[in-house]
Amino acid sequence: MDDNRNVYRLQGLSCTNCAAKFEKNIRTIATVEDVQLNFGAAKLTVQGAVTIDQLEEAGAFDGIKVFPERQRQVEQKQSFWKKRQNITALVALFLTVVGYVTNFQLGDNHPVAIGFFIAAILIGGYDLFKVGIANITKLQFDMKTLMTIAIIGAAIIGEWAEGAVVVFLFAVSEALESYSIDKARQSIRSLMNIAPKRATIRRGNEIVEMDVEDVQIGDVLFIRPGQKIALDGEVVIGQSSINQAAITGESIPVHKQPGDEVYAGTLNEEGSLEVRVTKRVEDTTIAKIIHLVEEAQAERAPTQQFVDKFAKYYTPAIMAIAFLIAVFPPLFFGASWEEWIYSGLAVLVVGCPCALVVSTPVAIVTAIGNAARNGVLIKGGIHLEEAGQLHAIAFDKTGTLTEGKPVVTEIVSLSAKGEQEVLGIARAIEEYSQHPLASAIIREAIRLNAPVYQAEDFTSITGKGAKAVVESTDYFIGSPALFEEMQLLPVEVKNTVSQLQAEGKTVILLGTKFELKALIAVADQVRKTSKRIIEKLQQLGIKQTVMLTGDNQLTATAIGQQLGLTETMADLLPADKLAAIKTLKMRYGNVAMIGDGVNDAPALATANVGIAMGGAGTDAALETADIALMADDLEKLPYMISLSRKTLSIIKQNISFALLLKIVALLLVIPGWLTLWLAIIADMGATLLVVLNSLRLIKKNESGI
Structure with missing residues (x-):
């Protein structure tokens, strides 16, 4: 810094x-x-x-x-009733009530009653006048300035009772608004309190407790059952179930063993653990989440930008209207000055843009905080609004809709070689490859205890496979296209390949220059939750669900049908995925792309909303995506879209409430029914209504979908 x-x-x-x-x-x-x-x-x-x-x-x-x-x-x-401003509001109420009782007993505008009203105005409005009068001298026109002008104006024309009521109502509304906004901010405070402030460190045979700020990378945390983990790290000793709901939103605890990563703020449920610290307190996943949530809340959403711009012109316009109402009828039509100045003051009060200005930010702040607590990191109001307007969602296949860990499903020998020998030769060649399918063959060979061979003269055949010398024989391993070029793909094998591909499997062939030796089928397992999530999205009105994959069309079609997707686009390179997103945007409008936040970065950036999975495990996902699902699962996707839509709906309601109440109140000027106390109830009522309406988002959860 x-x-x-x-x-x-x-x-x-x-x-x-x-x-x-x-x-x-x-x-x-x-x-x-x-x-x-x-x-x-x-x-x-x-x-x-x-x-x-x-x-x-x-x-x-x-x-x-x-x-x-x-x-x-x-x-x-501090108790709500012990705050100084709330005590003065209660005193003002008491004096106002006494003033009205005195008026009733001694007659209207009796000097004693006026004395009580003046005392109520001065005690209840002291803080208001202090700021308002200072603002008037500097020609700064905000809520308190307009209220001060209105109350002074009421006093000048002898409306002492009205002035006292306005002071009390303003104090009450300020207290309630402050309380409501504090509730909205609680979402960040709750995040800050997730991780412990002290950590227990094992140093040699000694166990020491210290502030988390003093813990260094490499220190070993000692975590007992039922304790929260203080810092991010790696398990070195012990096994336990860890409740990660605070970070990822997963309700089911995750089993952790040596070598696994754990996060600050998560709860150790069963066994004792020793964890080597890998990140300082300011770099932990929860610290990054808090930082990104705060940045997101500071970023103004498009609706907010429009409202702020509107309010900038709206306030001077209201002041001009109030001035014209106060002077135009008396000046040109001989109407009562007192009556129309009073109406002008009422317009000044009712016209305050407070409700309009808070209509959007409180909703955005509350929704982003709610999402963070539920394992969804939304990096700004603009992305929240965009997510609420999605028409289509594109999914990367591997690791998103599928587990991302392909497994061998069939081995078909086409020669005298047995399954184990085939796997041994295939493994020897694939040891040099970085392809995900290679790892599936290696894992299967180890599982079945296949013989270990050494490969020499390994050569990659771009996009098709590889070749190497194993046991003094030249072997080729790769796609059916490779062996078709070598004219080693008989019709019966081609039919078997097509059948397996139609089942959603990828087929790898092994052979020499002269004959095919074996056929290996590999499949990436579809996540158990994927189909249910696609159905939920369709229930939410997302009609277009598209899978983008580099896999072949037959495999893609099989998985697409299994999951109930509306479209599959296969054989795509990263550049093709980018073009596919552009096409989807032209066809459907707002499109989201969901991937792992590392691969397919151009496609994630091009989509209206880029959503990364597994944000808790990868810094890249936190940094690159517009929205990160902290768990490595799509479970939170329907919740996030539902929350975004609810937020958009509440923002629209808020703006409508704010404008409608003001329009109705302003129309009451025509028959002369708009009083000062009614004006402040309309203005403050609108403000409280939009704040309380926004706070409904605090309770929004998956059950609300």
């Missing part, structure tokens, strides 16, 4: 307007070169020399507290 760049956590950051003002105040500090404020994550990045006191002074208007990112802070839980 740059020596001059510091990251801080914030407490008390209550609204988007406050965040913008806080950022602006920091920019005025002479030593600050650049500043980035992430409202969703309550996180601040400052480039330049600056003290915490200077930062807290910049946020003093909103009581913002600043902490260095690495400082372990104990969050002070």
Whole structure:
């Protein structure tokens, strides 16, 4: 990290307007070169020399507290009823009620009643006026400025009771909005608390407990049953079941043994383990997830960009309308100044763009946090929105729809050589090959204890196979096309090959220059969950499910039919997969590509949404994909699409609520029914409605599909 760049956590950051003002105040500090404020994550990045006191002074208007990112802070839980601003709101309510009772007993606008209303306004609105009046002097027009103008205006025209009610309602709505946004931020806090802050280290015969920040790579963690793993590492001693739900979303524990990788924040269920640390605390998988989730929440989604731009012009327009309503009827039609100034003030209150501005970010923040807790890493609002609009999904075959570990299913000897001898010769040649099918033959030869031969003069025949000398004989191994070129493929063998390929198997032939010796069928096993997941996607309305594979068309067709896919595209090189994605986009619009995040990178990048599988195991998947399914399984794909659609639906509802309530309230000006307290209920009601509606996404899970 740059020596001059510091990251801080914030407490008390209550609204988007406050965040913008806080950022602006920091920019005025002479030593600050650049500043980035992430409202969703309550996180601040400052480039330049600056003290915490200077930062807290910049946020003093909103009581913002600043902490260095690495400082372990104990969050002070304060009762809702003990917060100063909530106590003053209750005092304001009490004084307002007493004012109304006094008015009722002593008559309207009695001096004693007015005294109670003034006390309610000053006590309940002190913080509001302090910021609002400062903003007026600087010509900064935000929510608090408009409220201050409205309350002062109400006082000038003698509407003391209305002013007191507005102050109380504003205080209540601010408290509820702050509480709701804090609930949305809880998704990140819960991620931060997944991994333990202390680790037990075995050093020689001694067991030492220390802060995770002090643990070094190579140290050995000692993990007892029921304990969480503190850092990423590799099991060196012991076996156990590890609950990885916090990272991958998998509900079933995974068996781990020496050599297996384990992640910080996962739960050791049964046996004791000793784990060699492979990553420092800031580089663990959970640390990367938290960082990427925070970056995702800071990135503005397309809908949010549109709303922000709209709000920029909307606020001045509302102020102009309020001014015209206040002066136009009295000036040109002799109407009552008091009545129309009051209506203008009400329009000013109801027109605040608060609900509109928070309609999108709270939904995005909540959804991305929810997804991260369920083992799906969505790297920005734009990808969340795109995933909610998918019409087609393209799957890489190997390792995505299939296990990615091909196995030998048949060995057909076409000569006097037995199965074991055939496997021994094939293994000797394939030892030099990097092809996945070669590993299947080697594994089968070891399993059946086939004789071990040595191959010499190995030569690869590009795209078709290989040749080598084994036991003083030239052997060829490869595809049927290789032996067809050598004119060694009789009709009966060709028919057997076609039959096996139609069953979804890949056929490898072994022979010499003069005759075929054997036929080996290899198949990549289809994942047990693949068919069910394809069905779920089709139930969600994804009508086009396409498999892209480098395998032959017969094998691809067999697997496609077995899984119920709508289309299979076979014999594809990486460049062909890229072209296939472009074709699918032209035909169907929004297309997702799902692969392992390492291979097929061009196709993943070209798709509207690139989805990587097994993000927890590969850094490349976390870095390259738009969305990473942390488990090496498609189980979370229907949930992710359902969540994206739900989020889009909630954003549309929020924008509709915000605009509709304001339009209805503004129409009440015509018959003169819009009062100040009704205006604030409409404005704050809309804000709370969109925030609470967005928080429904906290509960979204797989059962909600």
